[in-house]
Amino acid sequence: MIPTVVLSLVLALPAGAAAPSGCLDCHLALNDARLTPPAKASAEDVHAVAGFTCVFCHGGDASATDQEVAHDRRKGFRGRIAPRDIPEICGSCHADASRMKQFNPSLRVDQLAEYRTSVHGTRLAAGDTAVAQCASCHGAHGILPVKDSRSPVSPTRIALTCNRCHGDAALMGPRKRPSDVYAKYAMSVHFRERQKGDLSAPSCNSCHGNHGAVPPGVGSVANVCGTCHAVFADQFKLSPHWEAFQDMGLPGCVTCHENHEIVHPTEAFLAPGPSDRCGSCHEPGSAGAKAAAQIREDLVRLDTETRSARETVRRAAEAGMEVSRARFDLSRADDALIRARTNVHLFRASAVREASAAGISIARSARKAGLRALEERDYRRRGLLVSLGLIGLAIAALILKIRDIDRHRGIPS
Amino acid sequence: MSEEIGSLSDVSEPTRGILSWLRERLGWEALARVASKKHVPLHRWTLFYYLGGMALFLFTVQVATGILLLLYYRPSASEAFESVQYIMAEVPFGWLIRSIHSWGANLFVGVVLLHMISVFFLKAYRAPRELTWMSGALLLFLALGFGFSGYLLPWNELSFFATRVGTDVPAQIPIIGPLLSRVLRGGSDVTGATLSRFYGIHVAILPAVTTGLLLLHLLLVQKQGMSVPPPLEREPSKRTLRFFPDFLLRDMVGWMLAVGLLAALSALSPWELGKKADPFAPAPSGIRPEWYFLSMFQALKYLPAKIAGLPGEMLGVFFFGLVAFGILTLPLLDRGASRGRPSAWWNWLAVLLLAGALVLTILALLPVAAGPR
Amino acid sequence: METPSAALAGDASRRRWITRFLATTLGASILSFLYPVLKYLVPPVSSEPSLSEAELDVKASDILPNTGRIVPFAGKALLLLRSPSGELKALTATCTHLACTVQYRPERSDIWCACHNGIYDLNGANVSGPPPRPLTKLDVNVRGDRIVVRRV
Numbered sequence: 025m026i027p028t029v030v031l032s033l034v035l036a037l038p039a040g041a042a043a044p045s046g047c048l049d050c051h052l053a054l055n056d057a058r059l060t061p062p063a064k065a066s067a068e069d070v071h072a073v074a075g076f077t078c079v080f081c082h083g084g085d086a087s088a089t090d091q092e093v094a095h096d097r098r099k100g101f102r103g104r105i106a107p108r109d110i111p112e113i114c115g116s117c118h119a120d121a122s123r124m125k126q127f128n129p130s131l132r133v134d135q136l137a138e139y140r141t142s143v144h145g146t147r148l149a150a151g152d153t154a155v156a157q158c159a160s161c162h163g164a165h166g167i168l169p170v171k172d173s174r175s176p177v178s179p180t181r182i183a184l185t186c187n188r189c190h191g192d193a194a195l196m197g198p199r200k201r202p203s204d205v206y207a208k209y210a211m212s213v214h215f216r217e218r219q220k221g222d223l224s225a226p227s228c229n230s231c232h233g234n235h236g237a238v239p240p241g242v243g244s245v246a247n248v249c250g251t252c253h254a255v256f257a258d259q260f261k262l263s264p265h266w267e268a269f270q271d272m273g274l275p276g277c278v279t280c281h282e283n284h285e286i287v288h289p290t291e292a293f294l295a296p297g298p299s300d301r302c303g304s305c306h307e308p309g310s311a312g313a314k315a316a317a318q319i320r321e322d323l324v325r326l327d328t329e330t331r332s333a334r335e336t337v338r339r340a341a342e343a344g345m346e347v348s349r350a351r352f353d354l355s356r357a358d359d360a361l362i363r364a365r366t367n368v369h370l371f372r373a374s375a376v377r378e379a380s381a382a383g384i385s386i387a388r389s390a391r392k393a394g395l396r397a398l399e400e401r402d403y404r405r406r407g408l409l410v411s412l413g414l415i416g417l418a419i420a421a422l423i424l425k426i427r428d429i430d431r432h433r434g435i436p437s
Numbered sequence: 438m439s440e441e442i443g444s445l446s447d448v449s450e451p452t453r454g455i456l457s458w459l460r461e462r463l464g465w466e467a468l469a470r471v472a473s474k475k476h477v478p479l480h481r482w483t484l485f486y487y488l489g490g491m492a493l494f495l496f497t498v499q500v501a502t503g504i505l506l507l508l509y510y511r512p513s514a515s516e517a518f519e520s521v522q523y524i525m526a527e528v529p530f531g532w533l534i535r536s537i538h539s540w541g542a543n544l545f546v547g548v549v550l551l552h553m554i555s556v557f558f559l560k561a562y563r564a565p566r567e568l569t570w571m572s573g574a575l576l577l578f579l580a581l582g583f584g585f586s587g588y589l590l591p592w593n594e595l596s597f598f599a600t601r602v603g604t605d606v607p608a609q610i611p612i613i614g615p616l617l618s619r620v621l622r623g624g625s626d627v628t629g630a631t632l633s634r635f636y637g638i639h640v641a642i643l644p645a646v647t648t649g650l651l652l653l654h655l656l657l658v659q660k661q662g663m664s665v666p667p668p669l670e671r672e673p674s675k676r677t678l679r680f681f682p683d684f685l686l687r688d689m690v691g692w693m694l695a696v697g698l699l700a701a702l703s704a705l706s707p708w709e710l711g712k713k714a715d716p717f718a719p720a721p722s723g724i725r726p727e728w729y730f731l732s733m734f735q736a737l738k739y740l741p742a743k744i745a746g747l748p749g750e751m752l753g754v755f756f757f758g759l760v761a762f763g764i765l766t767l768p769l770l771d772r773g774a775s776r777g778r779p780s781a782w783w784n785w786l787a788v789l790l791l792a793g794a795l796v797l798t799i800l801a802l803l804p805v806a807a808g809p810r
Numbered sequence: 811m812e813t814p815s816a817a818l819a820g821d822a823s824r825r826r827w828i829t830r831f832l833a834t835t836l837g838a839s840i841l842s843f844l845y846p847v848l849k850y851l852v853p854p855v856s857s858e859p860s861l862s863e864a865e866l867d868v869k870a871s872d873i874l875p876n877t878g879r880i881v882p883f884a885g886k887a888l889l890l891l892r893s894p895s896g897e898l899k900a901l902t903a904t905c906t907h908l909a910c911t912v913q914y915r916p917e918r919s920d921i922w923c924a925c926h927n928g929i930y931d932l933n934g935a936n937v938s939g940p941p942p943r944p945l946t947k948l949d950v951n952v953r954g955d956r957i958v959v960r961r962v
Contacts, residue, residue, distance in 0.1 A: 224907065224926070224940030252940065254927040344707035346526030348885030355887055356880075359911045362925070404532075408704035411842045415697040418835040422690045425832045428825055429683060505850060511859075519859035527854045530846035693839070 046089050047078040065166025074127060081105065081113055107153045111139055114158040138236035154195060161185050179223050183209065186228045208285035226252070245276035245283075253277075259369040291327075294320035294368075315373040322373075322380040326364055329387035330357045336394035345397035353390035360386050475680035478665045483678070485555035486663060490688045492552050495545040495695060496651075499583075502538040503640070510590070512636035514629030517592035518713040525710060536703035542584055544695065546729045549580050557767075557787060561664035564775035567768035569657040572650050574765045579647050584727055586639040592632060597714030598724040600635075601627045606737065609751040610758075628716070667777060725801060732797035733757055760790065863960040866890065870952045873898065878914025878921075883959060887911050888948070890957070893932050894919055900950045900959045901934045906943040921945070 051063035066072045071080070079086045083100030085093055095101045105113060115136035117123050124131050139145040144156045161177050168175035176185040187206040189195050196203040209215050209228075217225035231248050232239060240248045246266075250257025260266055260277070269276055275283070280293065280301040292299040294316045296308070306312030337350045360383025367375045460466075477486055509528055511520040524531035553573060556562060562570035589600045604627065608618035623630035665675070678684050726734055733753075740749035763770065767783075774780045856864060861884045868881055868890065878891030880903050887903035891914045901921070905912050910925035920937075921930040929938040934945035949960040 222907070222940065222942075224942070252926045255924050344525070344532065344709070348526070349882060351885040352882035352887065355911065362910065366924075404704045408700055411700050411839075412697050414835065414839045414842050415693050415700075418832075418839045419690055419693045421828070421832040421835040422686050422693070424828050426683065426686050426690075428828050429686070432821075432825075505847065508851070509853075516859065516862065519861040522861055523859035527856065529849040529852065529854065531850060533846050534850055696839075696843070 046086050046094055047082075047084070050089070050091070050094070062165035065163075067166075068168065069166050070169050071167060107157050107159075108148060110157045110159050110164075111136055111145070111148070135235040138233070142233070142235060142237045143239075144237060152199075154189075156189060160189070179227065180218075182229055183215075183227045205284050208282070212284065212286040213288050214286060224252075239283075242273060242275045243270065245278050249277045255366055256369045259366065263369060263371040265371050289365075291320050291323050294323075315371070318373040319368055319376045322376050323361075323364055323368075326361055326380040326383045326387065329384050329391070330354070330361055333357060333387045333391035333394060336391050336398065340394050340397035340401065343398070343401045345401050347394065347397050350390055350393035350397060353386060353393055357383060357387040357390050472681050473679070475659070475662075476677035477663050477680055477684045478669075479676040479678050480665070480669050480672075482555075482559060482666060485559060486684075487688060487691050488548060488552035488555055489658070491691055491695065492545065492548045493651075493655075494688075494692045495541055495548055496647075498541050498696075498699070499538060499545055500644070502534050502541065505534050506538060507640065512590070512632055514592060514632055514714075517590060517632060518710070521591045521593075521710060525707070532707050533700075533703050536706075536708045537699050539708035540699055540702045542587060543727065543729075544699065546580055546584055546727075549577055550729070553577055553764075554787075554791070558784065559664070559666045560774050560780070561666075562768045562771075562774070563664070563667075564768070566657070566661055566664055569654060569661065570768050571765055572654040572657070574767075576647065576650050576654060577764075578761070579643055579650065581729060583639060583643050583647075584729060586635040586643065588727060589627075589632060589635045590639065591710060592714050593711040594714050594718075594721060595711055595724065597627060597716070598720045599726045600631065601720075602724060602734075603726055603730070604631075606733075606750070606754060609748065609754045611751065614751075614754075626716070667774075667779070728798060728802075731801040732794040735797040735801035861961075863958065866957045866959055868957060869955045870898065870957050871955055876916045876919060878916075880911060880913075883948075888959065889914060889921065889945070890950075890959075891921075891932070898950050898952060898957070899932060900948040901930075901945040902948070903945075905941055906936065906945065907940040912945070 048063050048066065051059050054060055066078070077086055078084075079100075082105070083102050084095055085099045085101075088094040088096075093099075095103070118131075119133050119136040121133045124133050139158075140149070147155045148157055163176060168178075170177050170179075172178060173180055175181070183206060190201070191203055191206045193203040214225040214227070218227060229237070246257045246260055256277070268274075269279060281289070290299065293301045296303055302313060302316040306316065333350075334354055337347050337354060340350070341347045360379065364376055364379035364383050367379045370376075477483065506524065509520055509524050509531065511517055521535065524535050526532075528534075556570065556573070585600075585603060588596045590596075604618050604621050607621065608614045610617060619625060621631075621634070622628075623634040725731060737750055737753045740753045742749050744752050768775070771780045771783050774783075858864065864883055866881050866883070868879070873879070873890060873892045875892050875896050876894045878889055880887050881890050882888070883900075889901045889903040889912060890898070891901075892898050903911050905923040905925065905928055907923065907926060907928055910923050912921050912923045912928075912930065914920075915922045919932065921932065921934070922928070923930075923939070923941065926940045927938075928936065928941040930941065930945055931937050934947050936942065936944050947962065949962050951958045951960070
């Protein structure tokens with residue numbers, strides 16, 4: 025009671041002409057560990073900046089300086105909002121198209137509907153309060169636009185935000201979910217590319233969705249991966265593995281490539297050993313195993329030919345020879361290697377053989393171009409020898425002449 | 438029977454006929470008489486007398502290959518690199534002409550330096566040959582100018598950044614420094630304007646000035662004859678060698694060896710081109726100028742930012758200027774040599790400077806890790 | 811023992827031989843220097859530094875509308891295409907995402923990178939997928955049936 029009176033007196037003094045922000049004035053002055061930070065954060069909040077003050081979500085009377093008046097339940101004050109209610113509260117604006125149009129017409133308004141289909145949404149509706157709702161990822165106060173790199177849901181930080189819960193064994197354990205997903209993702213090529221600045225590489229939301237976050241179903245994995253890896257998905261669907269995997273309930277691409285720990289594939293995937301992918305289904309000696317061995321052989325052969333061509337061209341370039349045609353052929357050989365490796369996903373040895381044979385002939389012509397450049401170098405060296413020989417003869421002739429003249433003059437040489 | 442110039446005792450009939458036809462019309466008897474009197478002193482240091490002619494020969498090689506390069510080179514920032522690439526890769530023997538020019542430039546500067554050093558220690562700058570020395574010093578500076586201006590012309594990464602560093606140095610000179618740097622660069626930074634300017638300097642201004650000075654230098658040598666080192670001046674028997682044809686034939690042996698060396702270097706180690714200059718890219722590590730500038734380059738690196746309140750680099754440039762002035766006016770400074778006194782102090786000073794320059798050059802060539810930073 | 815005059819005559823012929831030898835070797839050396847110089851003076855077939863401009867090996871009439879092909883230019887791959895409306899265009903064929911070689915897609919009249927499904931329009935603008943930057947356009951000039959491509 026007494027603190028309230030004191031505060032009222034203190035706050036009655038300097039009256040600003042700004043919109044009533046009695047909530048902020050009081051909560052900031054309180055210096056309370058729980059009540060002050062939200063007030064501080066709201067200075068940058070995208071909603072506050074647009075003119076939405078605390079009462080828009082929490083209700084109450086913003087102009088009041090008396091706590092009881094400000095927090096009057098009859099004025100709609102709800103205090104701390106329960107997690108279960110948050111989606112509806114955010115959705116009261118963000119799912120209303122005519123409302124959102126007044127502020128940013130290009131913003132979507134289906135987030136709430138999507139959320140309700142998500143694992144988070146369905147679990148929240150079923151009573152699990154420890155799942156993610158709007159405030160968990162976007163924050164409740166101090167919400168920044170997604171484009172702002174400080175926002176927890178900006179492309180550069182989204183994975184870390186997901187990891188706050190999905191990396192917590194105490195949270196994930198009881199829900200029978202793994203908690204090492206981020207660690208696995210951090211080993212992947214996608215993570216590496218993102219670190220290099222390529223934001224087209226996927227993060228959590230790219231494959232799982234933003235608001236309708238659900239792990240892709242076993243049958244949809246290829247479609248999801250196929251949004252970028254279109255050729256592989258098309259080939260996989262034409263391959264014998266497509267129906268076989270569906271019959272066995274195997275998750276498409278993830279079967280061989282993992283879902284989070286997606287590492288750079290190598291020929292070792294096709295060979296017996298620690299990285300072997302084929303051996304788990306195909307018995308040694310079976311048709312499948314033989315096909316895998318042949319595919320691997322063809323790929324390795326093409327790789328070797330391309331390397332040898334590259335080495336020859338490098339030697340010629342180092343000797344100062346003109347190698348632009350050879351370099352072009354090498355780039356075509358690299359393309360052929362990519363195509364041959366891609367064709368693995370048809371899971372037919374003949375498809376890979378076709379592509380690698382074409383690639384080998386290109387690599388060979390690249391190597392020939394390199395050898396021609398080296399021949400030019402040898403031609404120059406032979407020319408050098410010839411001219412050095414002539415110069416040597418000229419020097420010999422000069423010396424003879426000198427000695428002859430000296431002798432004639434009686435000068436001892 | 439003597440081997441007189443103009444005696445046609447040992448050439449074939451048709452050649453004799455042509456030569457006498459020409460002699461009747463051009464009449465070179467007077468010239469031949471003068472030439473036959475030209476002698477070269479013969480002593481144990483005669484070998485050094487060949488260096489002057491070698492420098493002249495290498496200069497003509499540079500002029501010839503330079504003129505050939507002019508036929509294909511394009512002096513603009515957008516085409517220079519491509520045109521040199523074209524010369525190296527597509528023009529028949531373009532690689533040879535360009536490599537000879539690049540290797541030859543280094544050989545030329547090296548021989549000029551050796552020539553100057555030998556003339557110094559043989560005291561050939563004594564009276565009456567002071568002007569010969571001074572014109573020679575100026576020719577040395579011109580040769581360095583040729584090297585510096587020519588280095589930029591391929592407009593590749595190394596040369597661009599080396600030029601940027603190199604044109605920063607004159608800016609240290611008080612009062613006129615920034616203006617000088619601006620005049621050199623054709624602007625406030627190294628750009629296509631710099632390339633145009635360096636091109637004009639390299640193919641027109643420097644050749645014109647050099648031709649004049651060279652003529653003076655050679656005329657003086659003809660007029661005053663070859664100097665004999667002090668210890669041998671008192672020797673009674675002064676054995677000499679006739680210049681035509683004896684010395685000249687020996688000269689030609691050296692010239693042939695030089696040509697052979699240039700051909701071998703060009704065929705076995707063609708001059709590199711590297712990447713095209715990108716003014717907005719950061720300077721790659723290990724930028725440095727050609728070897729003849731390395732000692733100054735390295736010395737500047739070692740100087741502290743301030744010495745007694747003055748910028749360190751400025752004092753360094755001042756020191757180089759002092760040395761250059763000393764080289765130029767040496768005969769006037771070391772008048773004792775002209776009077777026959779042994780100039781031991783000057784000799785030791787020269788040895789010190791040369792040793793210092795050598796050590797600095799070696800330090801500059803070591804991998805970057807060893808240098809100061 | 812030779813007579814003095816015979817010795818002198820032998821001397822003279824030896825001197826002649828040496829002089830002739832000298833003349834021949836010097837002449838041969840000079841010719842061996844002149845040979846590369848003379849060959850140097852004759853310009854190669856393509857008169858432009860080929861890093862900036864080159865005539866392509868392909869004939870203009872060989873490129874049909876709504877087709878494209880990869881041709882070499884300055885050691886790199888170039889996509890030469892003719893739009894459905896008949897316009898000849900040249901673009902760098904290296905995808906700006908991860909440097910795969912792009913291809914022309916006749917069924918959609920666009921440019922496609924198979925590696926990660928990147929799509930460019932016929933002006934080279936990156937319209938869909940990972941590519942962060944457009945492809946570089948080059949200047950195309952047709953002289954008769956010859957195609958000359960030049961960096962802008």
